[in-house]
Amino acid sequence: MKPQYHFTAEKNWINDPNGLCFHNGKYHMFYQYNPKGTTWGYMHWGHTSSDNLMDWQHLPVALFPDNEYDKDGCFSGSALSIEDELHIMYTGIRYREKEVNAYGVEVAAGDDGLLPSQIHAVSKDNGLSFTKSLPPAIPIDEHSHFAHVRDPKVWKTVEGFYRTVLGNTENRKQGSLLFYKSYNLHTWEYEGKWTHPDFGWGWECPDLFTLDGYDVLIFSPMGINIHHINQVSMYLVGRMNWETFNFEIFHKSFLNNCFDIYAPQTFSHNNRRIMIGWLRQYHPFTEESYTGMMTLPLCLSVKNNILYSYPISEVDQKRGEIFHQQSNKDITLSIEKLCDIELVIKGNTKINLGGILITFDAHQGQLIVDRTQVYFEHTENHHIFPMDGLPPECTLRIFIDHCVVEFFAEKGQESCICIVDPNKFSSKLEIKGNIDLTIYKIQ
Numbered sequence: 001m002k003p004q005y006h007f008t009a010e011k012n013w014i015n016d017p018n019g020l021c022f023h024n025g026k027y028h029m030f031y032q033y034n035p036k037g038t039t040w041g042y043m044h045w046g047h048t049s050s051d052n053l054m055d056w057q058h059l060p061v062a063l064f065p066d067n068e069y070d071k072d073g074c075f076s077g078s079a080l081s082i083e084d085e086l087h088i089m090y091t092g093i094r095y096r097e098k099e100v101n102a103y104g105v106e107v108a109a110g111d112d113g114l115l116p117s118q119i120h121a122v123s124k125d126n127g128l129s130f131t132k133s134l135p136p137a138i139p140i141d142e143h144s145h146f147a148h149v150r151d152p153k154v155w156k157t158v159e160g161f162y163r164t165v166l167g168n169t170e171n172r173k174q175g176s177l178l179f180y181k182s183y184n185l186h187t188w189e190y191e192g193k194w195t196h197p198d199f200g201w202g203w204e205c206p207d208l209f210t211l212d213g214y215d216v217l218i219f220s221p222m223g224i225n226i227h228h229i230n231q232v233s234m235y236l237v238g239r240m241n242w243e244t245f246n247f248e249i250f251h252k253s254f255l256n257n258c259f260d261i262y263a264p265q266t267f268s269h270n271n272r273r274i275m276i277g278w279l280r281q282y283h284p285f286t287e288e289s290y291t292g293m294m295t296l297p298l299c300l301s302v303k304n305n306i307l308y309s310y311p312i313s314e315v316d317q318k319r320g321e322i323f324h325q326q327s328n329k330d331i332t333l334s335i336e337k338l339c340d341i342e343l344v345i346k347g348n349t350k351i352n353l354g355g356i357l358i359t360f361d362a363h364q365g366q367l368i369v370d371r372t373q374v375y376f377e378h379t380e381n382h383h384i385f386p387m388d389g390l391p392p393e394c395t396l397r398i399f400i401d402h403c404v405v406e407f408f409a410e411k412g413q414e415s416c417i418c419i420v421d422p423n424k425f426s427s428k429l430e431i432k433g434n435i436d437l438t439i440y441k442i443q
């Protein structure tokens with residue numbers, strides 16, 4: 001049942017990817033990790049590294065609570081590779097008061113029970129261990145909310161100084177971004193704020209970068225309430241004004257048609273902007289000792305104000321031999337739940353993929369993915385995902401990895417990344433329609 005080519009911890013709970021970077025010849029991914037169990041709590045930074053972003057080597061926990069500023073958790077943050085040193089900024093958390101939740105985990109009491117500060121730390125051993133600079137680089141100040149400011153994303157500007165963006169709330173009424181500037185990563189100066197009333201009451205995990213001539217903000221608003229889901233990752237494409245700190249919005253959208261993805265992070269390497277997101281699974285599948293996984297690494301691009309996301313080309317190295325290839329006929333087949341499928345859909349088509357119903361309406365240019373029959377009860381409770389604006393002849397790539405299925409139409413113009421219950425998801429594939437199909441094994 002465990003995914004084979006999607007990252008999971010060896011055991012225990014994971015959430016957000018943190019500190020994504022390329023450093024000293026390797027890719028590194030840190031992640032929110034509870035070493036004590038399979039539910040959220042006691043946040044540490046787990047650590048893994050890779051040569052190709054696909055095969056990950058598990059490494060010891062890299063960051064753990066050990067001082068008065070982060071004694072209750074090392075929350076999300078980001079990394080910068082500077083010569084031999086790996087610099088990180090993360091949110092240290094203290095709880096004002098504690099309570100024990102239904103899983104026996106100590107958490108903050110009340111909605112505003114967190115006491116955050118932003119901490120800078122440096123590793124000289126490729127992320128195996130970190131030296132924290134204390135007191136915190138960015139304490140709570142008159143611009144930030146006393147409980148809900150977190151998730152520093154740090155980068156080096158074209159002008160040559162460093163900038164950090166933080167997710168914040170304006171008095172629990174609307175979300176905001178706070179910007180700070182530094183020349184040495186140790187001392188930080190407040191620069192400005194951007195806030196907007198349309199996206200929930202507070203923002204987590206902001207990530208702001210330039211791509212294909214646009215500015216792109218990816219963020220995770222709280223209090224969005226769409227289909228009864230409270231927290232959903234979004235993106236804005238537009239233009240950031242670094243004098244006024246106003247973000248002019250050209251286009252706004254949810255990040256993915258399925259809301260399992262949350263708190264993604266991006267990094268840039270060799271002219272690619274790569275994103276990895278957390279897939280929200282809240283309880284282990286039966287008798288498994290891990291909870292949560294990451295999406296495939298996705299390469300981002302912007303065309304006509306739309307953010308495209310498509311798996312990096314390294315994913316192709318996982319392709320083994322062709323398992324099945326066929327054109328223009330109806331199909332009933334038993335497949336392995338570990339494969340990479342390429343389809344060209346050439347007219348109205350109905351597909352039943354192990355209980356996931358996929359319908360393509362060529363006239364409307366709409367592809368609907370419906371996972372109602374196979375949904376996992378401990379994930380986001382929303383199961384029908386329409387994807388619009390597709391051409392009458394549409395390409396579709398599907399990655400199956402036991403309990404995760406990722407759909408990419410038209411090379412990432414629309415996508416749908418979903419968790420399925422491996423106990424309900426079957427290996428039967430039925431297609432009625434005019435298609436070209438190639439199924440590759442995964443090796």
Ligand code: FRU
Nearest residue numbers: 016032043075076204205263
């Ligand atoms: C997003 C988030 C972050 C926070 C972290 C704690 O999922 O809530 O805002 O830093 O998770 O684990």
